[in-house]
Amino acid sequence: MSYLRKIEYTIIPEEPFKILRNCSGCGCKTLFHNTNRFRVNANGNKIDVWLIYQCIKCKHTNNLTIYERCKPESILQQEYEGYLSNSGKLAFEYGTDSKFFTRNKAEVDWSNIKYIINRQNGMIAGNDQFFQKGDLLVIHNSYSLKIRTDKVVSEILNLSRSRIKELEKSGAITVTEERQEHKIIIKIEKEIITKEPFEVKML
Known part of the structure; x- marks a missing residue:
């Protein structure tokens, strides 16, 4: 595809x-x-x-x-x-x-790791208002930070974790984690409108 x-x-x-x-x-x-x-x-x-x-x-x-x-x-x-x-x-x-x-x-001490999520073009995660059907999101975790996958996906899509679960269940998105390559992949199967932008930096 x-x-x-x-x-x-x-x-x-x-x-x-x-x-x-x-x-x-x-x-x-x-x-x-x-x-x-x-x-x-x-x-x-x-x-x-x-x-x-x-x-x-x-x-x-x-x-x-x-x-x-x-x-x-x-x-x-x-x-x-x-x-x-x-x-x-x-x-x-x-x-x-x-x-x-x-x-x-x-x-x-993984409980208090401060981090930011940068987009390749320099934009901070959360600045997108919507994602289109057919988008592929690749999140690189090169530093091997121990962060919950659902938390990272929530921050990227700017939606609650419960909403992320609903989207996965309905087939609107698919999320896979490639641990050996230290990355998370989100496939957008249906258009998603996010909330207002925000910036989260801490676990």
Whole structure:
């Protein structure tokens, strides 16, 4: 089947993820935030690099490993300089990389992730007043944010979750989630008129 329009969206985090871990200062499990600072340690011909996280309550720190006992020549010069200068861009990249947290066995706090949904042409989701029969909507979740599919679809179509269920049941839309490719696909089978535009940024 050919589609009239293919409209693509991208889910983008607005800030680095926070992590949950036991804090020796607080004596309990607390939130740690990304300080946007790196620690670099040179020991002989080996280098260690960490991204520093800090307890939001008592300021105790926890280092997440980026490189451990690594040869200096294996790190790009520009990247190494970014660690030394505490590059905010580099800290954001690591702070939103799910694989980085998995490697460090760090628990991400998915309950308070702030994000925006951008349309490919730069428009914020919710600015469309209607979708036509034959539209194909592709939502890319490249950062692997753990957000409910029905919530994302609700935000894109600017309709309540209960209304989304009704549309799926009636065959007006079909929704599929391709987890391996980190995307959600919405096929519009009947014209849909949305509510007034709004912008939702938080889970």
